[in-house]
Amino acid sequence: MSAAFRIPGAGRLKQAKTASFSFDDKSYTGIEGDTLASALLANGVHLVGRSFKYHRPRGFLSAGAEEPNALVQIVRDDARKTPNVRATVQELYDGLTANSQNRWPSLAFDIGAVNDIASPLFSAGFYYKTFMWPKSAWKNLYEPKIRAAAGLGVSPEKPDPDHYAARYAHCEVLVLGGGAAGIAAALAAAETGVRVILADEQAEFGGSLRFESGARIDGENGYAWAQAAIARLKAMDNVRVLSRTTAFGYYAQNFVGLVERVSDHLKSPGRELARERLWQVRANRVVIATGAIERHMVFANNDRPGVMLASAARTYLNHYGVAVGKNVGVYTANDSAYAAAIDLKKAGVNIAAIVDLRDNPAGPVIDEARALGIEINFGRAVVSAGGKLRVSSMTVQPKNGGGERTIPVDAILMSAGWTPSVHLFSQSRGKVAFNDETRRFVPGTYAQDCVSVGACNGTDGLAASVDEAYAAGAKAAKDAGGQAGKGAKPKVDAGESWSRGMLGAGPGAGPGTTVKAFVDFQNDVTAKDIRQAVHEGMHSIEHVKRFTTNGMATDQGKTSNMHGLAIAAEELGKPIPQVGLTTFRAPYTPVTFGSIVGHARGALFDPTRRTATHGWAASQGAVFEDVGHWKRAWYFPKAGEDMHKAVDRECVTVRKVGGLFDASTLGKIEVVGPDAAKFMELLYTNPWEKLETGRCRYGIMLREDGFIYDDGVVGRLAPDRFHVTTTTGGAPRVMHHMEDYLQTEFPHLNVWLTSITEQWAVIAVQGPKSRDIIAPLVEGIDMSDEAMPHMSVREGKICGVPTRLFRMSFTGERGFEVNVPADYGEAVWEALWAEGQKHGATAYGTESMHVLRAEKGYIIVGQDTDGTVTPNDAGLDWAVGKKKTDFVGIRGLTRSDLVAKGRKQLVGLKTKDPKVVLEEGAQIVADPKQPIPMKMIGHVTSSYWSENCGRSIALALVAGGRDRMGETLYVPMPNGTIEVEVTGMVFVDEKGERLNG
Amino acid sequence: MLLIRCPYCDEERPELEFRNAGEAHIARSTNIAGESDDDFEKFFFIRANPKGVIYERWRHIHGCARFFNAVRDTVTDKFVMTYKAGEPKPAKLPGAAK
Known part of the structure; x- marks a missing residue:
């Protein structure tokens, strides 16, 4: 074709x-x-x-x-x-x-x-009024239909195979927009030697010089001048020129987001090319030269294909060599459409007529159009466009009414005037000001170190724009520390200048009319819709916008906002600046998720932390779970075992023989210094001064409000050295909390805090045979009960490498935690595993760890507590030093609500049917027959099948729980109510004899 | 992304390196256990949340890890100045017109 x-x-x-x-x-x-x-x-x-x-x-x-x-x-x-x-x-x-x-x-x-x-x-706001009844129809009828109808286009079904690059950049002067003004500013700045970045969204620079056929700069055609200037800029070492690059967001302190479309224009981009590149630029000064956007005329059926902006038709002709029709009508309220008519006429296209809303305009373009024999109609309006799939005619009428005349056309070019592109200026938090004379918003008060030049600043005319931009570029460079430039200012020999025009609906689409005269094409908002919104009580432009969706499509109202505002202002009887402008938000044009995400997806989305024994566990077929960033072995299924069978076996084996567990993910902090004990006294509820070297204590950390923040076993290695353990998830915040108090509240204390989580691998060896498994590998530590009782710590060697050997238990069995430098973790694990095998010990994962500790009623902070639980609520009052005069949380603990009766307390629950395992998070009620909504008195925090007990076990927070021992409570579930009995929290070995067993 | 001057590193660094740590100049009582309910309420729960100039604590957590104080305008989001922890509230703010 x-x-x-x-x-x-x-x-x-x-x-x-x-x-x-x-x-x-x-x-x-x-x-x-x-x-x-x-x-x-x-x-x-x-x-x-x-x-x-x-x-x-x-x-x-x-x-x-x-x-x-x-x-x-x-x-x-x-x-x-x-x-x-x-x-x-x-x-x-x-x-x-x-x-x-x-x-x-x-x-x-x-x-x-x-x-x-x-x-x-479907008039404005229809979705607020319809689909309201009957209620059930929403779910079954309206929502599915609306979802099917909503949205444009189809999403790809597969993951995005492209990759997206990201760059940070710094410069003294960033110029946004590469039209005549932007190029002039960049030249002025670049000549001073400072670093300059010039970005433009188009494939080629030049902006409106692409269609301004008469522009001449430095003796050349305007567009040719632009290309030569860009070539000069590209040749300069201090300049980066970015085409196909949109500045989409202007953030604090001259931080600007640009997206460069790298390969969307290529036939077959190689895999090595990114699709897009995100530039995050920090500039000392920003020059905004984003130009202006032409507005359409608002009249009936102004959306018919073939009806377009005059400057667009001119671009298609002068840059692409394409005529948008053979018999073209023009409808305008300012001079710029005349230039389009003239260019088309000269190219051999018939101009059916120019319809100008103004009464008696005069000027060179009008004279030239007349001289070319084009019919010109002043004081008239196009009140309707004919045709459906393509415009076929325009109906012209005197603007104050009168006889209609229909002129056949195959395209209508329209221009209501030009809207300065203040988007980026506005995003920089600058305040726009309305110019009453030219009826447009222009940059007013600046909030950042930037300057607007050219059309986006409301500067009319090519010569004035270039002058202003060149001066602004030079000043920006100077303010950013540049030397005086040596270049010469570009001289504009000829250029066009347009201003004025009209805002709002044209004749035939005014108040009282119901024609489809579109303001916002993308969201199908008509002039009538805007007026209706005002009638229905939307008096703020922000409300009008949301009610009608004017300007809310992906084009963000670049052509429609000013018209919408003017119609609303007219209807409200207020001047435009009093009605105000809606907020400009990033992105300027749509930005792909890919460019924002960049490389941070898939494996690179989030860091993964693995312990020293990860490879060993994987080789044993362990199933892993994510705990924060950590991958932890969850359970170790043997052939034919599901999770429950594996966990049952692991739990039973630990209590019968022994088990190995990787506890390396626990947070570890070394608290060192002459005042280490004093610091510990202040950060934990427990007393520490009298803890002997070589002994351990279970510590509780509170926030100032008295609620449990973290817990863990602390070993005293020396009078001035504590080895503190924290929960896995709590490690960073506990360190932050400790540093906060040390630096800002207790700076007089001579203490250093060091995170040692990554330095030590921790292998828990638990069970009756634990000592037998470890002892053959240990040197220099007497592991007898007398020399090394429960809750003690010793330093020595294991397998020839240094160890901090803790005797402690999170299972209730005799237990040890072997700390070795992380690099030796895997080797020591394998040695211990070999010893364990001789006794029939098992490796166990986090699931069994949870079951074993629950059987003993040991809490997990963050599971059995939720930030509203005090030590007393958790049954841990014994860990609060009664004689202490200060620790973080001491005052909070005495608040009236924290000592009131009826607080939720941690208790054990046994289901009446031992086979039923409660759901964690399930709510508990005292009377299952009460009407809904029932009064909930607590909830299940931990719940497991315990093979060791031969039944299910659970922990729960229950109001007044410790006074309800033996009471029957109820857990209502969708499939029926479960009866439970309130018990103590210890389900195995209540006397604690197995710690030495 | 904001740039924040760490008074210890004496350098402007990107916001990502920092963490906000709440209002500044709220001293913990040396006799906190004996504090009245009202005083404890003021110390722990009540914050100024001003529209305009706020004195707040920041930590250069991914840098030198020090806590410091900053004066920021909550309307413009601009940092007026930063200073070291323990230093008194500045009597006069640089360039303060309000």
């Missing part, structure tokens, strides 16, 4: 380099350098999508990033199906495959278009 709308001699693309592509399974040919939009237009295709709500046919509104309509799905393969790509920015590559969205069965015949006829049902 020949490209019927490509005009020979027009545009900058090299005709020789063709690229074939498909849209909705039909093949077309474009030219290298085209966007998908320009290539489709060259082939006469305007219809590219269906709108979100009403499924109205849509075409191209723009030629840039502000595009609300032309959203397509780009398909490379099963995993690479990107939805909602703006066809106006997608660069064409040979073999590109694109599909239209939001239509079924086809783009030209779309069943969903019934919504357009039924549109009275």
Whole structure:
């Protein structure tokens, strides 16, 4: 198919380099350098999508990033199906495959278009009013239907196979936007020698110079000047030039997020190329040169394919060599559309008529248009566009009413004026100010070290913009420490200048009308919807926005916000600045999740910590569980065993013989110094001064409010040295808590804190045979009960390497914890394992560890406590030093609520049916027959099958629990109520004789 | 991402290296066990939460690990100044117009 709308001699693309592509399974040919939009237009295709709500046919509104309509799905393969790509920015590559969205069965015949006829049902805020009844219909009917209808495009079904790069960068001057102003600013800054980064979202620099045919700078055509200037900048060592790079977010202290599209424009990007690259730039000064965006005219059916912005048509012609029609109408409220008409006319396109809302405008472009023989109608309005899948006519009327005239056209170019792009300025927390004369918001008060230049600053005209930008670039560089530059300011010989225009609905779409005159194309918001929102009581622009969804689509209202605001202000009878502007938020244009995530996914998402015996455990078939960042052996199934069988065997073997358990993940902190004991006295509830060297104590740490924060066994290695253990999950916060008090509350104490979690591997050897397993490998430690009683610590050697050998027990059996330098952990484990095998010992994992400690009523902080449990609640009052005058939490413990009766206390629970295992977290009630909602008096904190007890066991927090011994309580569950008896917390060896057994 | 000057390292470092640690200049009583309910309430539960200038504690947790104090404006999120733990509340803030 020949490209019927490509005009020979027009545009900058090299005709020789063709690229074939498909849209909705039909093949077309474009030219290298085209966007998908320009290539489709060259082939006469305007219809590219269906709108979100009403499924109205849509075409191209723009030629840039502000595009609300032309959203397509780009398909490379099963995993690479990107939805909602703006066809106006997608660069064409040979073999590109694109599909239209939001239509079924086809783009030209779309069943969903019934919504357009039924549109009275879907007016603004309809989703707040409908779907309310009957109640059950929400779940069964409305929600599934809405979910099916919602959203545009289709997500890929497979994980994203591409990779995304990330870079940090620093510079003195960051220039955002590479049009004439941005280039001038970058030149001025770069000539001073400071580091400059210049970024622009387009593939090629130049901004509006791409369509401004008359611009001349330094004696050259404007666009050619831009390319030469970019080449000069690229050649400078202190300058980084980034094309296809969007500044999407402006954060605190001149921290700006840029996303560079590295390979989306390539036919077959190699695996070595990232798809996108996230730049996180910290700049001393930022120059914002983001230009302005043209607004459309608001009139009936202004969304018909073929109705587009005048500057877009000019870009398609002057850059891509494409005519958007053969018989084009123009509807404008300012001068800039005349330039489009003139360029098209000169290229041989018929201009049916220019309709200008202004009464008697004058100026060179108007004279030139007239001289070219173009029909011009002042004081008139286009009140409606005809046609459906493509515009076919425009209906013109005097702006104050009167006889209509219908003019056949195949495209309408419109311009209501230009909106400065203050998005990034606003994101930097700068405050915009409304200029009453030009009726636009421009940068007002700055919050950061940045400056806006050119059109985004409300500066009209190419010459003024370049002058302002060059001066601002030089000043930014100087303020950032640069030397005086040697370059010469670019001289603008000719350039265009537009301002003014109109805001809000045009004639025929004003108050009282119900026509579909679109303000926001992407969310299908009409002028009528905005007025309706005001009538229904939305008086704040933020409410109007949310009620109508104006500006809330992925284009974030780049073309619609000002119109919406003006209509609301008119309806409210208030001036625009009093109604205010909605907040601009990042991202400026949609950013992929991939670019934000970068490399932090899969195995690199989060660090994984493995203990020294991980490899051994894996080789034994251990099943692992995640505990914080740690991988811990959960259980060690033998052939044919499920988890329960494995855990039952492990638990029984530990109590009968012995078991080995890797406890390396416990947090370990060494507290050292002349005041170490004093510090321990202050941080833990227990007394420490009198703990003898070589002995251990179970310590409880509270927060200042009196609640348990952490616990663990502490060994005193020397008068000035404590080996503190913490819970696995609590290690970092306990260290933080200790450092906080040491540095800020008790800085007079001479103490050092060192995290030694990673230094020591810890092998727990528990069970009646534990001493027999360890002793043959130990040198220099007398392990007899007399020399080394329960809760003691000795230093010596095991397998020839240093050890801190603790005698302690988290099972209730005779037990030891062998600490060895982590590098020797695996070797010592294997030696102990070999000894253990001689006795029939087992390796056990965290699940058995939990069961064994629960059988003894040993608590786990964070499981049996939840930040509202005191030592007394947990039955641990004995661990609080009664004679102490100070420790963290001492005052909190005496608060009235903490000493009140009826607090939840930890108790044991036995189900009446011993085979029933309670669910952890299940609620407990005193009377199961009471009406719902029942009064809950507690909950199950730990619950297991205990093979050693031959029954289930559980721990629970129950109000007044210790006064309820023997009472029957109830646990209501979905399948019936479970009867339980309140018991003590110790289920095995109540007297504690097995510690020495 | 904010840049924060650690008064011990005497360098501006990215926010990621730091952790906020709540309001500053709230001293723990040396006789905390004898404190009245009202005083303990003020010490432990009551915080100023101002709109504007706040004095707060930060820790350079992924750097030198020291706690220090900072003056920050909660409206602009700007750090006015930072100073070492134990130093008194600055009498005058640099560039304070309010």
